[in-house]
Amino acid sequence: MDDNTMSGPLLLVGCGNMGRAMLRGWLDAGFICADAVHVVEPAVSLREEAGALGVRTHVSTETLEPGFKAALAIFAVKPQVMAAALPAYRPHVAEGVTVSIAAGIPLASIAAGLGEVAIVRAMPNTPAAIGKGSIVLCANERASAAQIASVTGLLSANGTVHRVESEAAIDAATAISGSGPAYVFHFIECLADAGVNLGLPAPLALALARETVEGAGALAMATGTPPSDLRRQVTSPGGTTEAALTVLMGDEGLRDVMRKAAVAAHRRAVELAGNISA
Structure with missing residues (x-):
């Protein structure tokens, strides 16, 4: 255990794919001991998978001890069920900090369900399942610097x-970042399809597309060089890459398509937040 280790208890509400993957990361990183974690998950199969990690599991709040107080509670449930689920946890989260990773639910809506407590809203993305996520968070005014630091340490796993x-x-x-992995996965699809169109066997085209995206991303992270510079470094005047970029960077090219896609996703995020808080 190190200085970032929580003594607990930690309460995880919901243990689906994202919740379980994040929990495994916290345990593997040594952020908390398994016996200090309580998972509330009504689905039998998901609860059994959580139990296999050594944590304590519960069907609902009814099997939590009446005096149970979470130092840190994480809600990893579907946005549609959050409003109905929150009030039952009021007695258990009043003294700690609550983290919501449910998309589109504002801090004010969470406070309406839990009361005036410390709350952090976080947006992870699917690579968090392998410790490669990009996670953005914000906190309400009741969250202390120490609580925010504790949440940051947890999510950094x-x-x-x-x-x-x-x-x-x-x-x-x-x-x-939240929707971004889907954009990248679609780019891999398109790049592989382009390879097949040029005559490559489908398995090879897909392997080349995956490896190219992985390698280019790793290079961009490792060097810290602006991506525009990296692009220029691989683009020889009059060469094959320049020919391709003439298409990708032309009118209605990739930059314009990505901006339109991001605007559409952002507009929908705002709409969802408004619908949930209404």
Whole structure:
């Protein structure tokens, strides 16, 4: 155990794919001991998978001890059920900090369900499942510096954590990092399809597309060089890459398409937040 270790208890509400992957990251990183974690998950199969990690599991709040108080509670449930689920946890989270990773639910809506407590809203993305996530968070005024630091330490086991001051930035980040993996997966699809169109066997085309995206991303992270410079370094005048970039960077090219896609995702994030808080 190190200085970032929590003594607990930690309460995880919901243990689906994202919740379980994040929990495994916290345990593997030594952020908390398994016996200090309580998971509430009504689905039998998901509860059994959580139990296999050595944590304590519960069907509902009814099997939590009446005096149970979470130092840190994480809600990893579907946005549609949050409003109905929150009130039952009021007695158990009043003295700690609550983290919501449910997309589109504003801090004010969470406080309406839990009361005036310390709350952090976080937006992870799917690479958090392998410790490579990009996670954006913001906190309400009741969250102390120590609590925010504790949450940041917890989530850092799942990837890189960025703190923002406004919820508007969370909605913008949803359009970039939250939905972004799907954009990259689609790019891989398209690149592989282009390879097949040029005559490559489908398995080879897909392997080349995956490896190219992985390698280019790793290079961009490792060097810290601006991507525009990296692009120029691989683009020889009159060469094959320049020929391709003439298409990708032309009118209605990739930059314009990505901006339109991000605007559409951001608009939907704002709409969802408004619908939930209404």
